[in-house]
Amino acid sequence: MQLIGEYPVALDEKGRLRLPTALLRQLPAHAAGSNGEGASYEFVVNRGFEKCLTLYPKPVWDGIAAKLSRLNSFNDRNRAFIRSFHYGAYPLTTDSADRILLQKPLLDYAGIAKEAVLLAMGGKIEIWSPEQYTSTAAFDPNEFADLANTVMGGDDEIEL
Amino acid sequence: MQLIGEYPVALDEKGRLRLPTALLRQLPAHAAGSNGEGASYEFVVNRGFEKCLTLYPKPVWDGIAAKLSRLNSFNDRNRAFIRSFHYGAYPLTTDSADRILLQKPLLDYAGIAKEAVLLAMGGKIEIWSPEQYTSTAAFDPNEFADLANTVMGGDDEIEL
DNA sequence: TAAAAAGTGGGGATTTGTGGGAAAATATGG
DNA sequence: CCATATTTTCCCACAAATCCCCACTTTTTA
Numbered sequence: 001m002q003l004i005g006e007y008p009v010a011l012d013e014k015g016r017l018r019l020p021t022a023l024l025r026q027l028p029a030h031a032a033g034s035n036g037e038g039a040s041y042e043f044v045v046n047r048g049f050e051k052c053l054t055l056y057p058k059p060v061w062d063g064i065a066a067k068l069s070r071l072n073s074f075n076d077r078n079r080a081f082i083r084s085f086h087y088g089a090y091p092l093t094t095d096s097a098d099r100i101l102l103q104k105p106l107l108d109y110a111g112i113a114k115e116a117v118l119l120a121m122g123g124k125i126e127i128w129s130p131e132q133y134t135s136t137a138a139f140d141p142n143e144f145a146d147l148a149n150t151v152m153g154g155d156d157e158i159e160l
Numbered sequence: 161m162q163l164i165g166e167y168p169v170a171l172d173e174k175g176r177l178r179l180p181t182a183l184l185r186q187l188p189a190h191a192a193g194s195n196g197e198g199a200s201y202e203f204v205v206n207r208g209f210e211k212c213l214t215l216y217p218k219p220v221w222d223g224i225a226a227k228l229s230r231l232n233s234f235n236d237r238n239r240a241f242i243r244s245f246h247y248g249a250y251p252l253t254t255d256s257a258d259r260i261l262l263q264k265p266l267l268d269y270a271g272i273a274k275e276a277v278l279l280a281m282g283g284k285i286e287i288w289s290p291e292q293y294t295s296t297a298a299f300d301p302n303e304f305a306d307l308a309n310t311v312m313g314g315d316d317e318i319e320l
Numbered sequence: 321t322a323a324a325a326a327g328t329g330g331g332g333a334t335t336t337g338t339g340g341g342a343a344a345a346t347a348t349g350g
Numbered sequence: 351c352c353a354t355a356t357t358t359t360c361c362c363a364c365a366a367a368t369c370c371c372c373a374c375t376t377t378t379t380a
Contacts, residue, residue, distance in 0.1 A: 012329065014368085021326060044164055049301045065162045067311055069282050079209065081307050084299040086281045091164045091182065095369055097327085105168065172339065174358085181336060255359055257337085 001027075001060060003120035008130070010115050015107070016099040017127075023120055024098060027057055040094045045106060047088030051132050053102070053110045055092075055118075055125040102127075161187075161220065163280035168290070170275050175267070176259040177287075183280055184258060187217055200254045205266060207248040211292050213262070213270045215252075215278075215285040223283075262287075 007020045019041070027041055042058035056064070068085060071078040088109065092100045107113070111129040119126040119133070128136070167180045179201070187201055202218035216224070228245060231238040248269070252260045267273070271289040279286040279297070288297070 010328090014330085016328095016369095018327065061164070062162065064312070065164075065282070069162070071311060073282070076209070077307060080299060081304050081311070082281055083279065083286075083297055084301075084304060086164070086166065086279055087297050087299070088166050089164055089280075090166060091186075096371075097369095099369095101368070170338085174340090176338095176359095178337065256361070257359095259359095261358070 001057065001123045003027075003122065003125060005118075005120045007118040007120075008115065009118055011112070014101070015104075016095070016101055017116065018097065018099045019094060020118070021098070023118065023125070024094075026120070028059070040096075041098075043092045043094075043100065045088070045090050045092055045102065045127075046085070047106070047109050048126060050136055051110060052129075052136075053088075053106055053112075053127040055127055057123070058091075060123040161217065161283045163187075163282065163285060165278075165280045167278040167280075168275065169278055171272070174261070175264075176255070176261055177276065178257065178259045179254060180278070181258070183278065183285070184254075186280070188219070200256075201258075203252045203254075203260065205248075205250050205252055205262065205287075206245070207266070207269050208286055210296055211270060212289075212296075213266055213272075213287040215287055217283070218251075220283040 003023070003026050005020075005023060005026075007023060009017055009020065011017050024041065044056045044058060044061040046054045046056065048054040064085065068082050071082060073079050073082060088106055090103060090106065092102075094100055102112075110116075110127060111132055112127065113129070115130050117128045117130055117133040119128065163183070163186050165180075165183060165186075167183060169177055169180065171177050184201060204216045204218060204221040206214045206216065208214040224245075228242050231242060233239050233242065248266060250263060250266070252262075254260055262272075270276075270287060271292055272287065273289070275290050277288045277290055277293040279288065279293070
């Protein structure tokens with residue numbers, strides 16, 4: 001699953017966050033009604049490594065959970081690792097208008113109030129507060145070049 | 161069984177702890193009434209390896225107990241391990257309002273008073289005091305970089 | 321420029337969560 | 351073994367959060 005896109009969204013009075021149609025269309029409608037109508041989508045949210053939330057489509061999460069479950073949980077380090085993934089985890093389903101409701105602790109963690117930015121990448125979707133997004137995830141050409149060099153550098157086989 | 165979620169809960173005056181519906185829905189209603197109504201859930205609690213309690217759905221516990229029983233109990237280390245696993249273990253059933261009642265020694269062990277955090281992972285549920293949870297479950301991603309690489313690693317389809 | 325699709329905003333039913341009285345069960349002490 | 355104190359749990363009533371539903375506004379498409 002290769003999700004793409006940056007989407008500014010607004011939370012309404014009740015704290016509901018609508019997932020843009022452009023994003024939902026990229027997901028396999030893991031849905032109720034056999035027809036396209038009334039379909040709902042399942043996700044798992046999580047505290048991200050940075051000050052943001054991470055939204056996993058359920059199938060993607062299940063893949064991760066399956067790998068984690070193969071770890072021996074009698075080992076301290078493994079346990080801590082598994083726990084780190086479940087830190088702030090919460091299962092979500094879209095409502096009948098393709099909206100999700102995020103728990104207050106999660107919103108607080110990411111510093112999200114009325115607005116947010118969704119950043120879809122690969123199999124997951126990051127949810128940022130606009131402020132954090134511009135300061136942390138912002139595109140700085142110089143920094144980008146540095147990173148590109150560090151991460152990809154020296155490997156002639158990879159081209160951007 | 162893949163349980164998901166972090167749930168803040170409050171204990172009432174009588175020390176009862178209600179299991180959130182979102183969590184119970186993930187369990188096979190190991191239940192009394194043939195209909196969904198009046199169903200109750202069976203668990204086993206235990207002292208966790210960390211300063212928390214571990215709640216096992218009965219079927220999961222049974223699986224673990226079966227494995228333990230296959231250990232050679234003529235070996236004193238095995239005997240000690242089996243004993244410590246049962247140390248503080250206690251069977252529980254939800255009451256008619258989906259609440260459980262934890263013994264004082266267990267609450268003391270985990271430092272739980274009025275509030276707790278439930279962390280569901282894989283087949284079990286950890287019960288933490290909020291303080292312990294934030295200090296123990298917090299993690300440094302870099303610390304797990306190698307583990308992440310080993311477990312998830314090499315497989316470019318899976319992302320953290 | 322009309323029609324369709326996407327997005328927004330509540331009212332209010334329904335579900336979930338909380339609290340406490342009192343019955344039932346269990347323990348304690350003669 | 352009975353009487354009393356304590357703990358547990360049932361049951362009901364109330365409070366709060368969630369979600370369905372539908373109407374309305376804005377944007378896109380043809």
